[in-house]
Amino acid sequence: MIKRIAGTLLFTATLLLGAPAASAADAPVQKASKHQTAVSWNSAVDAYALRHVLQERLAQIDVALQNPEAAGKADALRRLERERERLKTELGRINAAAVAVVEYYVQPTGEQLSIHTDMYRRYESKAAELETLKSDLQIKQKSLNALLGTARDTAEVQQSLKVTTFALETLSRIQQRIAHLSDARLTRVNDLRKQESELKDELDKSNIWQKSYTAYLTYQDVKKDLAALQEQIDAIDRSDDADAKMEQRDALLAKQKIMSDQLSLLQSHSASPFADLLKPEEIEAAPEISNPIDIFAGVSYNKKVREQLNEYIKRGDELKRYLRLLLDERQLLMSLADVDSEEDYVKKIASLDSMTDKYQTAYSTLQDTADVYAKRVEEIELKINKAIEEQLFKLANIGGIILFLLIIFFIMKQIAKKYISDNERFYMANKVITFANVSLILLVLLFNYIENVSYVVTVLGFASAGIAIAMKDWFMSMLGWLVIVFGGSIHVGDRVRVDKDGKQYVGDVLDISLLRITILEDITLTTYMHNRRAGRVIFIPNNYIFTEMIANYTHVSLKTVWDGIDITVTFDSNHKKAQLIAKEITRKFAKGYTDITRNQLNKLRSRYNLKNTNVEPRIYAFAEENGIRISAWYLTNAYATLTLRSTISMEILDAYGKEEDITIAYPTQRLRLQNEPLPQPRSLPEEGEPV
Template sequence: MNQWIATLLLSLATSSLLAATPSDTNLSAKERNVTVPTQQELAKQQQELEKKRRYEQKRNATIRELRNNIALSDKELERDSIWTKKYSSYLTYIAVKKDLVHLQEKIDKLTKSGESIEDSDTIDSLLAKKKLLTDQIELLKGHGKTPFASLLQPEEIEEYPKIENPIEIFSGLSFIKRMHEMYASYVNREDEMRTLIVHLRNKVKNYEKLSQLDALKSPEEQQAYRAAKKQLKKFERTLETLELTDELYKKRIEAIEVEINKDIETQLVELANIVTVIVVLLIIFFLAKLVARKYLVDNERFYMINKVINFINFLLIFFVLLFAYIDNASYIVTVLGFASAGIAIAMKDWFMSILGWMVIVLGGSIHTGDRVRVDKDGMLYVGDVLDISLLRITILEDITLTTYKHNRRAGRIIFIPNNYVFTSMIANYSHASLKTVWDGIDITITFDSNHKKALHIAKEITRKYSKGYTDITRKQLNKLRNQYNLKNTNVEPRIFSFIEPNGVQISSWYLTNAYATLTLRSTISTEILDAFLAESDITIAYPTQKLYLSNSDKDLHMGEVETL
């Protein structure tokens, strides 16, 4: 390259010498006043040209790099950002507003100049364009002087919830989480603005370097440079506002969070106290159950005491919770007083069942394990009491005489509402430690039978098989004398005779197990039947007919019907 430049300079010098006129060749160098460059001067010129060439190359490379950097900054700024969109709308608003001003000036000028047809058409066209621009300004009205007003304003914090019970603790924690999310969203906007400002500063810095290199010659680049500086200034002022608002917003959130945490702490302390009281109540009632189990031998009594303890325990815990979280107890009492009438009507059966449960438990008329009979609307149920809850009595239907004569089925679980003790007939076959009931067997013999002998046989048989139950009942009735006014305590079997249309009816009554009446009834019935059949002067009567035949007219006539 250096040799090529030297050769070029030498050829230029030679050409200048050869271009001289013939007369000039005869003149001396001094007379011609031509300075012939020396080799050293040629080398120096060569160095200057090389230096200039390298400078131009470096300058051009720098300019290309700066413009590439500007293009990269523009690419980053053109990313999907709410800030750049708002600013773009703001610039559009400014441009449309300027166009509208210029348009109005043209309209005013044409209006003053004359009223030719051509001017009228032009004015109409300009007025139509003015309407379009006015509509655009109305749409962009919110992006005028304060394009970032909606973004600078953080999301409004609602009135924070008052924590007045443990359940609202979750609402408080959820509200704190929501506030942190709102603050994080605002911080993200602030970070996004910082990122845009970094790109804008780089863009402006690159434009400044281009200006120093005297590379901003095109009007487009100069306009872009001025627009970038204006946008940077706008964004920097916006960032200052964001940082100030961020600080205030953060302090407000922290203050609200402190208040909510204070309320949560208060509720946790109160909850701990309530839990302590409930645990103490549970321990006390558990010890009461242990004492009842130890000193009450009768399982039925223990069951009832256990039910009462559970109910009182539940009631106390309910009132502890009720008065712990009701600020104005008199207010709730007043409300309940006004609502009691409607509640009593709407939930009559429910309240009556609770009242019936109290009557059953406190009165002791029915206990678990008792055999009871319920008569309601023609339906009969006999069974053993499995449970007495707050609303109903649960009984297991057993095979009894009622089952045999009426229902023809057994084994069902029957639920009897407690309010039936006020409206229906409930019979207890095993009340107050009595486990026996009277049962009777009726057998009819003919009129000509030895009814006295039949009475004696029936009495001996019933006495033989019911002796154990008779002795048990006698002891139980003696215990009940202190509780009830007992007039007749005769427990021996009772035998009666009655005249019926078809004979003499022997009615045998005896005491039997309330839970197994059919078993003893079957045994005594078969024994009496066998004993009567073994006697020749005792005939069991049953409906019969006698036919009288008359041969007088060779006709068969139905005679009088006798029932034996």
């Protein structure tokens, strides 16, 4: 029985392995390892089938040893024991690595069956060998099936057929597993390549870091090409037929010039691919905050340096994002290298690692620079903010002082308004208070915002000559304003007359500013006789008080002026009667103004040396070419001279018209015959006689 079993095993081994079973048993045991050399599919399937046959036979022996009938036969038990020990020894000699290959596909665990394992990577490319091995086993199966039912049909043939059939089934299961894993691998490879394509599109988008690095690589390539080109030119120069190759040499020199120009354009990228990008923008000198206006410059400066810092940080964020994309690309290449054996990903990963190292170094440098840059910006902002706070505090103090001055002068104006009843005096007092207020405010600002006042005074002293010449009229107007205000020669509301270049302007003073006097031209005798215009606003520079004639009709308390009316009567008219009539009429209509003037002149005696204070109307008679001119002078309102003049003129004319011995003269001619007596002027009637 034992001999029969041994013969069966030997025959089966001969069919499967093509060599004696002892040869397979003598093979060294190999453990499955991802670093060992791949075993052929033929050896793997043979080892797996042999192990299956031996394990089946070992199971049969174990069953036989447990049979009670065999237990009573010592010789049979010893044979079975020896056979079992031999089978175990044979099983121990089978190539474990080869068996593991088949078990990986036939009986995989969840962790083993993966496209990422080295086992699959080594044997997927040898899947074509399975078809050849399968064909051989099918031929053997047909041969063994032909032996069945014949004289050669033995137990060994049946056992061999069983082993062959088991091997074919095993091959079919292996092919199914490989097909499944191949589909999974192709799907995985396609997904990874799609992700790689999308990632490359993202990397190829416009990026300043990529452009800078590309320029750096271009510089290195151009430099290498230029060196190679120089070697070619040197080789031509050293050759014996250099003259024959002059055309080629000229072409190389032209190309060398073009490449040299390209190299000079890329010179900034020669040392480092990111030298310009890693250097932050230079911070301009901080403005000096010395007055409130500089606060706006300080705020603008802070905003500008903060924007520069944010721009630099944004540049770092862009580099970080690009670096993350590079690391993602490396991870994709690693994944592709794990499942795809068609391309050499090692070189791609090495090139990508070299580029990534440069980007990582640049990012580290940028982070350090950004920290230093941020601290510098914070220091500058702190300094500017402190200066702004000081100016705001100083401005608040000055504002408080100015507010205090405004309140004081407001109170002074209210006091002046309460106790000064005269409008002109109140107006002048108001102007003086306003001027003093503005002057004090200017002095406060001057001493607060000019650090070295003595220096300013010195500069102004040196520049005073030029300023005096260039701004002579302004200075003279200011000086004239002081003379007018403090001298009291002209006040707001006064009626004045200004003579300039032969023209006369009469009007009321509306305002006296620092540079000019503003008057409103009224209808007066001057406008009636000369200008024929009125109602104009006339601006008189204050310096005219030194150079031009300015007459004041209402100086101090005087509100009246002398006005005169001239009426010519004929030579034969009663001129004495005419004077008397004119005097009575003027006395009648000017009486009120006469009394007012008398009181005003009495007040002026304390200020001026008045000698002639006669205020009564005055009548004068003058012999003229066409008759006797009666000139009547009287006091009238300085602001309404024409009104009273018109009234008195008409009254005198009416009175003269009623008199028979008074005739108004006008240009006439009279013929006198010879010996005709000359007309005698009429004398005034005696007292008591009718006129």
